[in-house]
Amino acid sequence: MRAGDVSSGSAQLAKAAERLEVAWQQTREHWNDTNSLAFEQEEILPLLHAVKLTIESTQLYGSVVRKAQHACDPDAYDQSKY
Numbered sequence: 001m002r003a004g005d006v007s008s009g010s011a012q013l014a015k016a017a018e019r020l021e022v023a024w025q026q027t028r029e030h031w032n033d034t035n036s037l038a039f040e041q042e043e044i045l046p047l048l049h050a051v052k053l054t055i056e057s058t059q060l061y062g063s064v065v066r067k068a069q070h071a072c073d074p075d076a077y078d079q080s081k082y
Contacts, residue, residue, distance in 0.1 A: 006059075006065070007059075009058065014051075
């Protein structure tokens, strides 16, 4: 992973969240009572929401870093000059 590259970490996080969702759905097939619903509401859903926000934030950060790297690159081709 290059310095400033957050896409691979973000992709790993997204895959982990997908695995969690699948595992949770499989668990719910066998554990389906008020406690499981409370666990889902208090733990699973907030965690998945936080992961979603983190992925969105890292994508935005990655975009900003790429723009900064391009702006600082003395060899970058600037079409506005031509």
